[in-house]
Each structure stands twice: as structure tokens, then as C-alpha cells.
Amino acid sequence: MTDHETVLEATGIDHDYGTVSVLQDVSATVRRGTVTTLIGPNGSGKTTLIRALAGLHEPTRGEVTYHGPQTARRIGYLPQHPAFRPGFTCLETLEFYASLVGIDRKAAAAYLEQVGLADATDRPVEALSGGMTRLLGIAQATIGDPPVVVLDEPGSGLDPGMSAHVFDVAADLADDGIAVLLSSHDLELVERVADRVLVLSDGRIVERGSTATLEAEYGADSLWSVYESVIEGDLDTVRVQGEHA
Numbered sequence: 001m002t003d004h005e006t007v008l009e010a011t012g013i014d015h016d017y018g019t020v021s022v023l024q025d026v027s028a029t030v031r032r033g034t035v036t037t038l039i040g041p042n043g044s045g046k047t048t049l050i051r052a053l054a055g056l057h058e059p060t061r062g063e064v065t066y067h068g069p070q071t072a073r074r075i076g077y078l079p080q081h082p083a084f085r086p087g088f089t090c091l092e093t094l095e096f097y098a099s100l101v102g103i104d105r106k107a108a109a110a111y112l113e114q115v116g117l118a119d120a121t122d123r124p125v126e127a128l129s130g131g132m133t134r135l136l137g138i139a140q141a142t143i144g145d146p147p148v149v150v151l152d153e154p155g156s157g158l159d160p161g162m163s164a165h166v167f168d169v170a171a172d173l174a175d176d177g178i179a180v181l182l183s184s185h186d187l188e189l190v191e192r193v194a195d196r197v198l199v200l201s202d203g204r205i206v207e208r209g210s211t212a213t214l215e216a217e218y219g220a221d222s223l224w225s226v227y228e229s230v231i232e233g234d235l236d237t238v239r240v241q242g243e244h245a
């Protein structure tokens with residue numbers, strides 16, 4: 001593969017939940033060696049798009065295509081609310097995932113270290129804090145070195161230092177050639193690591209490009225400023241798609 005080759009691609013996807021249309025005609029690529037970030041207001045469809053790209057649900061229309069190498073594990077995924085089966089330690093949990101993806105169980109400890117959980121190796125998963133559970137989720141998403149890693153709000157619930165750390169981990173994964181897609185509301189951290197930014201609003205990608213390109217285009221000095229310009233209307237109201245319930 002050449003650098004920055006497309007590994008995962010959504011083409012013209014729509015997603016409906018019943019009669020509610022949540023994504024409309026979304027096309028996007030996730031590229032090797034690149035951090036692609038998805039930003040947008042609450043309810044704009046980020047998780048729905050991420051789950052479609054990760055192969056967890058079929059889009060209603062359109063296609064998601066994987067172009068990467070044939071590996072035991074193609075896509076690692078961190079859900080927005082990671083949860084693990086109680087009764088096992090962090091290490092046992094990761095060893096289980098290692099065996100699922102066909103790698104040596106002994107490799108599991110290194111993935112815990114990578115996310116800063118080396119001291120929690122023997123802690124039962126039910127005794128982890130919310131942030132630690134998310135970190136274990138990130139370790140789980142990266143085990144087996146899948147060519148694509150998809151992280152739904154990896155910094156959510158983490159303290160500022162750990163949040164910055166997991167974004168740096170995402171950047172390191174991209175430096176190692178992995179195609180990383182992450183969603184986040186933390187625009188400062190997005191600005192720090194993003195090679196490409198996709199802005200989703202009301203189920204459509206309304207802007208895309210590198211931070212530098214977007215800032216130049218909007219005459220803005222920060223991604224937040226770009227965001228304010230791109231997202232029209234009230235920034236303090238959740239726009240609920242479909243019928244109001």
C-alpha cells in the first residue's frame with residue numbers, strides 16, 4: 001500500500017431509524033497513516049456513521065467498502081459506552097481479546113501499557129472508573145493491530161492529561177500506518193492530532209479538509225471558529241432529527 005491510501009470508504013450512505021432519516025448521502029474515506037476526525041453537534045449522526053463504517057450496522061442505502069489488507073482483524077472499534085464482562089481483570093480481559101484475534105496472549109500487557117493502565121493490570125473490570133473503562137476499551141480496539149481503528153469519543157470522561165494522552169495514542173497509531181477515525185467534541189484536541197476533519201451537521205457532511213485548509217477558507221484562527229461558522233443556527237440547542245419525541 002502507498003501512504004494515505006483509502007482503507008475504508010463510505011459511498012452515498014443514508015441511515016434511517018424507522019421513519020427517521022439520520023444520515024443523508026454521506027461519502028467519506030478513512031486513510032492509511034492518517035487521523036480522520038468527525039465533529040458535529042449532539043445528535044448530528046456521528047455515532048451512526050461510525051457504527052456504519054465499523055461494520056456494526058448496515059446503512060439503509062449506499063455502501064461501506066473495506067480496501068485494506070486481509071488480516072485476522074480488520075477494524076478495531078471503541079464504542080461510545082464501552083462495557084466489559086464482570087469477573088475478570090483488565091489483563092484477563094485483554095488476553096481474551098488477544099485469543100479472539102489470534103495473537104499471543106502474552107502480547108496483551110503491552111496494549112495495557114500503551115493506554116497508561118499498566119498499574120491496573122490485576123484490577124477487576126467492574127472496579128474501574130469510567131475513564132479507566134474507556135482506556136481499556138481503547139486497548140481492546142487496538143489489540144491485534146487492525147489496519148483501521150475507529151474510536152467513538154475516546155476522550156469523553158477522561159481527565160485533561162489522559163484525554164490528551166489518548167489523542168496522542170491515536171496520532172501514534174496513524175504514524176505507524178493505521179487508518180484512524182475518531183469522533184470528538186474536544187476541538188482543541190482534534191486540532192492537535194487531526195490530519196483531516198469531517199464536519200457533520202443534521203446527518204450531512206457539510207465541510208471537510210485539514211484544519212489548516214478549513215481555517216484558511218473561513219479566515220479563522222481556530223477550529224472552534226470554523227465550527228461556529230459552519231454550524232448554522234443556535235449552538236446551544238440540540239437539533240433533534242425526525243419527529244420530536
Ligand SMILES: Nc1ncnc2c1ncn2[C@@H]1O[C@H](COP(=O)(O)OP(=O)(O)OP(=O)(O)O)[C@@H](O)[C@H]1O
Nearest residue numbers: 017022040041042043044045046047048049240241
Ligand atoms: N437506535 C436508535 N433509534 C432511533 N433513533 C436513534 C437511534 N440511535 C440514534 N438515534 C437518533 O439518531 C440521531 C443521531 O444520533 P447519533 O448518536 O448518531 O448522534 P451523535 O452525533 O453521535 O450524537 P452525540 O454527539 O450526542 O453522541 C439522533 O437524533 C438520535 O436520537
